[in-house]
Amino acid sequence: MLHEITLNINGEPYPVVVKSHYTLARVLREQLGLTGTKIGCENGECGACTVLLDGAPVNSCLVLAVEAEGHEIETVESLSRGGDLHPLQKAFIEHNAIQCGFCTPGMLMSSKALLARNPHPTEEEVREALVGNLCRCTGYVRIVDAVLDVGSPVLEAES
């Protein structure tokens, strides 16, 4: 069964025809070419496919594309505009919070949502917010440091 829908992604309307059983992750990557979002476990365990739906982090592998119609979708592609990296992206680079990079888009999106609702998180709160994002390279310490390092005024100015 086909659905003619419009997805609002990173502030832009994307008209697209999707099959009922296609997940948002699949449509983002395969139909819209937004391959920043990664597909890992496809089970809601790893968080590599995390995007924001109306500001809240979700596993895009557990959302049907047709369910996402009418909602605001933000992917990792939204972070850097016009070549300027987002403060979180800069902090990840400064802290070497990346090895293979596969988990990074999901980590960034979960972190962005955390800082939007809690600009000054404690280490515990950062770890809690990233429970659903698995990294098999860095051991999380540098990722947590990078998120803690991002100053809230920058994010507030952006939003």
Add this chain to the structure above:
Amino acid sequence: MRPFDYYRPEVFEEAFRWLLLPEKKVLPLAGATDLIPMVRDGLWQPDVVVDIKGLPGMGDLVVTEEGLRVGAAVRMTELVHHPLVNSTPWNLLAQAAAAMGNEQIRNRATLGGNLCTASPAADSAPALLTLEAQALIRGPEGERRVPIASFFVGPRKTVLQKGELLVGVLIPALPEGTAGTYVKLSRRKAGDLAIVGVAALASPRNGGYEWRLALGAVAPTPIRAPEAEAALNAGHDAAAIERAMHCAFDACCPIDDVRASAAYRRAMVGRITQRAIEGVLERLS
């Protein structure tokens, strides 16, 4: 993933029409956090999924004369943060919702889905058992209510008949001074299913307290532990708590699975029960 058709009805009549399609395997869809992995693994093979999130009342979170009514499509995150749920004593449900999954899952998963999937380890179930919630069920013939204690009939099995939908739960009001806690043991601090989950609740009654205890992940369904409750109702001193721990141990009949052996679950159920009771006592003081 095996293809299926998707419908999102806005009135119940249409939902029932889809749910009762002859010769089709039809499944309701709420948060999809269980459904999509099950379909992907081939364990469920729906021809049609019916998204229930657009149906009237499914997203409700309201206080009525009878208590707190939570629509089946209310998401776990909403339960964690909503002021109505966080107000004592219903905040036991907020604790249980916060213990479930991770942020991304809680942002999609719904209370109705957690109940209808009917995992013995469902975090919301022990909380709702001690809150003595009613399952609100609607079908083509009308509505019926079932106590949560009778809602689960086995692992992944509920009383729901073909064509019926869980539309919400009703949590009765409890006396002021009631306190509850949910304590969950899992392999990591967060983001995993329960090895043992225990909800404890105490309500002031006749100068003492009426206790309710429920155990998750240690029997084919989430269960109440009435003997353990009786042990506490006479007074919750150290000896009574010890008796309650033993009664909880006797009440459970766990299985071995990937998360823990039956022996480990049995060994832990008493201790987690103790922690839940002590959590309630801290809140009472």
